[in-house]
Amino acid sequence: MNISLTGFAGVASIALALVLSTQITSSAQMQIKGSTQIKAPAKVSAPAKTSTAANQRHRLAVQVNVNDPAVMNLALNNVSNAAQYYSEIGKKVEIEVVAFGPGLHMLRDDTSPVKARIKSMSETMPNVAFSACGNTRENMARAEAKDIALISQAKVVKAGVVRLMELQERGWSYLRP
DSSP states (O other), X not given: OOOOHHHHHHHHHHHHHHHHOTTOOTTOEEEETTTEEEEOOSOOOOOOOSOOTTTOOEEEEEEEOSOOHHHHHHHHHHHHHXXXXXXXXXOOEEEEEEEOGGGXXXXXXXXXXXXXXXXXXXXXXXXXXXXXXXXXXXXXXXXXXXXXXXXXXXXXXXXXXXXXXXXXXXXXXXXXX
């Protein structure tokens, strides 16, 4: 019995498609080159959906790790666009901006080029949070020999990178502008 690899692959594809079909009955059989038969199960059901659009939670984690006003503004534009989109379709979204490394300047009271914009956004978008890396803050304080004051909208987390990991492990979408 010589069955070419191409012919066998074609027959296997057809058999797989039949097995996965939800319309297969117990009497379905397929003849392959002579007496070899594949019997299909009585009925194959599609996997249950684990979430529906009605109960889907939208959550976005945004990373800022560079001291660049253009990147900071891009991140805030992305935050604003996502919040506006979900608001317009009547759905809720949670957004958290996590700043660490040189990106902590975004949340520093003395150096933030976007602090007025963050203040304004916080007043109109209560679903947006800003997290500052505690490790970065401590390192900056040591290097500059002074306390590093943050804007009032920022909350301190132990480690920014760990915060991002935890959010992603909880199913948050991740964005790095």
